[in-house]
Amino acid sequence: MINDKINFYFMKKSILIIGACGQIGTELTLKLREINGKNSVIAADIREGNEELMQSGPFESINALDYHSILSVIEKYAITEVYLMAAMLSATGEKFPDKAWELNMNSLFNVLNLAKEGKIKKVFWPSSIAVFGPTTPKENTPQETIMEPSTVYGISKQAGERWCEYYFNKYGVDVRSLRYPGIISWKTNPGGGTTDYAVEIYHNALLLGKYDSFLNKGTKLPMMYMDDAIDATIKIMDAKPEDIKIRSSYNLAAMSFTPEEIAEEIRTFIPEFEISYHSDFRQNIADSWPRSIDDSRAREDWGWKHKFDLKKMSKNMLNSLHAKYEEL
Numbered sequence: 045m046i047n048d049k050i051n052f053y054f055m056k057k058s059i060l061i062i063g064a065c066g067q068i069g070t071e072l073t074l075k076l077r078e079i080n081g082k083n084s085v086i087a088a089d090i091r092e093g094n095e096e097l098m099q100s101g102p103f104e105s106i107n108a109l110d111y112h113s114i115l116s117v118i119e120k121y122a123i124t125e126v127y128l129m130a131a132m133l134s135a136t137g138e139k140f141p142d143k144a145w146e147l148n149m150n151s152l153f154n155v156l157n158l159a160k161e162g163k164i165k166k167v168f169w170p171s172s173i174a175v176f177g178p179t180t181p182k183e184n185t186p187q188e189t190i191m192e193p194s195t196v197y198g199i200s201k202q203a204g205e206r207w208c209e210y211y212f213n214k215y216g217v218d219v220r221s222l223r224y225p226g227i228i229s230w231k232t233n234p235g236g237g238t239t240d241y242a243v244e245i246y247h248n249a250l251l252l253g254k255y256d257s258f259l260n261k262g263t264k265l266p267m268m269y270m271d272d273a274i275d276a277t278i279k280i281m282d283a284k285p286e287d288i289k290i291r292s293s294y295n296l297a298a299m300s301f302t303p304e305e306i307a308e309e310i311r312t313f314i315p316e317f318e319i320s321y322h323s324d325f326r327q328n329i330a331d332s333w334p335r336s337i338d339d340s341r342a343r344e345d346w347g348w349k350h351k352f353d354l355k356k357m358s359k360n361m362l363n364s365l366h367a368k369y370e371e372l
């Protein structure tokens with residue numbers, strides 16, 4: 045028994061990523077495979093991912109709501125850490141509130157309970173700026189503040205944060221979490237989020253030279269380039285447990301911009317680019333979220349630093365997407 049425990053603690057890191065085929069999951073899996081070796085990082089999702097992901101290492105078909113299928117993969121590969129990246133985002137969540145609540149909450153309970161039962165040692169679970177609501181201070185939103193989220197997604201993330209902290213305090217579960225802003229990337233498309241316009245705009249700029257934005261002029265939201273999001277995720281998971289002083293979820297930030305500011309930046313590369321505005325139901329969601337985030341706790345506690353601002357990100361996005369479209 046003691047030997048088993050010692051083995052468990054000194055065992056090589058073996059990682060399971062649930063939701064590995066999504067926007068963040070794909071790039072997280074690729075990066076973790078680069079760092080830890082492809083056979084130490086198991087990708088799992090309900091559907092298969094893109095070719096690069098599927099060819100980069102082992103894949104298991106898992107429904108995040110099925111505790112026993114997660115457990116059998118954990119046992120098969122002697123998994124020590126789980127990153128739970130499966131979730132229904134804000135815009136889709138408003139169309140399917142019951143499903144969003146079920147997926148976002150029960151997948152988390154499955155993983156937290158596996159950690160509580162000692163089957164895994166560490167958990168990463170993403171939260172979001174959606175935990176904030178219309179009554180939250182909008183500029184430089186503090187770590188601790190009023191949180192009255194108005195979307196199903198936001199309610200599920202806020203409840204999830206409470207449960208993470210509860211499992212840490214009550215059962216000693218080593219769970220770590222970040223409140224991601226809108227994540228911008230070129231490898232895999234986002235799906236069903238309110239911040240997705242800031243990805244679509246780059247594709248449309250290259251393919252059509254114009255973009256019709258579903259968020260109005262002046263809608264400023266916190267955003268981050270994928271490289272920074274992956275860096276932050278790996279950094280918080282590598283931090284010493286005593287440096288993780290917040291067990292609900294850390295505010296995390298890099299930049300904030302409006303649709304017209306991103307359009308202006310795109311025009312420095314594509315001068316004829318045009319933007320128009322026709323907002324839909326996502327405008328209400330965006331209006332309920334912060335405009336900028338104070339992430340000083342992440343910077344102080346475990347040394348978070350972002351690398352990409354709007355200019356650097358736009359250059360990288362347009363170059364990468366251009367190369368991708370040339371290949372097709």
Ligand code: SER
Nearest residue numbers: 133134172237238239
């Ligand atoms: N990008 C997410 C969304 O728009 C926010 O966490 O739903």
